[in-house]
Amino acid sequence: MKISLEKGFMSKSQIDLTNTFTNDLKEVGIDKAINNYENKVLKMKLSNDEFSKHNAFINGIKSVNYQNPDLFKGNFELQSRSAWRCALAVVAMTAAIASVGSCISIVACGVAYLLVVNAGYGIADNC
Numbered sequence: 001m002k003i004s005l006e007k008g009f010m011s012k013s014q015i016d017l018t019n020t021f022t023n024d025l026k027e028v029g030i031d032k033a034i035n036n037y038e039n040k041v042l043k044m045k046l047s048n049d050e051f052s053k054h055n056a057f058i059n060g061i062k063s064v065n066y067q068n069p070d071l072f073k074g075n076f077e078l079q080s081r082s083a084w085r086c087a088l089a090v091v092a093m094t095a096a097i098a099s100v101g102s103c104i105s106i107v108a109c110g111v112a113y114l115l116v117v118n119a120g121y122g123i124a125d126n127c
Helices: 002-006 012-028 030-043 048-067 081-100 106-126
Strands: none
Touching: 012 030, 012 048, 012 081, 030 048, 048 081, 081 106
């Protein structure tokens, strides 16, 4: 996410919300994490473009959860470390995909797509 911030694909607030989401995911579970994320986004004063990025992220998470309901469930403290890394890799991939829409040049889009590819490697390695 550091590269996404440096290149302007994600704002500091997007990164903070994503980090809070992953913490909530571990502490209170997927349903409450989604609810908390949505409530925080709705309270923010966002442009349509910023809202769309947050919406794409959380809809991506919901889609992954729908397709693979066991991915984000369970007690990550008791499960293997790889289960948590897999969940984090999926969150990173979803955030990377949501941020791709903000690239404005060929070089920026190339970097954004590399972030998606790297997130894909994280999923391949951990899931």
